[in-house]
Amino acid sequence: MSKDTPVFYPETMTAWRKWLDKNHLSEQAVWLVFHAKKSGRKTITWSEAVDVALCYGWIDSKKVKVDEHTAHQFFSKRKAKSTWSKINKEKVDRLIDAGLMKPAGHAIIEIAKQNGSWTILDDIEDLIIPDDLEAALKQHKGAMDYFMGLSKSIKKMMLYRIKAARQAATREKRINEMATLAAEQKKPKSF
Known part of the structure; x- marks a missing residue:
């Protein structure tokens, strides 16, 4: 893990949303901390984290296991030519319908539709x-x-x-x- 990349532990989706709302333009990436259910610590799920990230034009990638109860997942701004999986396109449709998509999320979707990365898969x-x-x-x-x-x-x-x-x-x-x-x-x- 890069020492320059911040590490953030969101206990709730609201906390993750607030972090992205404040930092999605100024930061390039973040390591999110996740805890296993058996740890007893409050945590959001990977799927919830991806939902929030997509709203801001961000995406997940590499996951690193820290110990038996903790993992860090890398989230970053989605690159313009990054391909879109069927699952993430379905998530985006639900997020748009729910009125949760932010301007940065809409912008990266439009770029993907224009450059073909939206449909390539x-x-x-x-x-x-x-x-x-x-x-x-x-x-x-x-x-x-x-x-x-x-x-x-x-x-x-x-x-x-x-x-x-x-x-x-x-x-x-x-x-x-x-x-x-x-x-x-x-x-x-x-x-």
């Missing part, structure tokens, strides 16, 4: 197999069946790896590797 979330991956899987005996039998989370990770390729050659290489390994009933090494 939609096909992955819906487990839509791109044509080039499907063709490669069909060229290898048993590869399609193996791929289809993988868990949703593994398939999503694989589809994301393809989508994240910045160059056509990288995408092609990843697809070929996945198809070859699927024919051997193996997951790619990065999984």
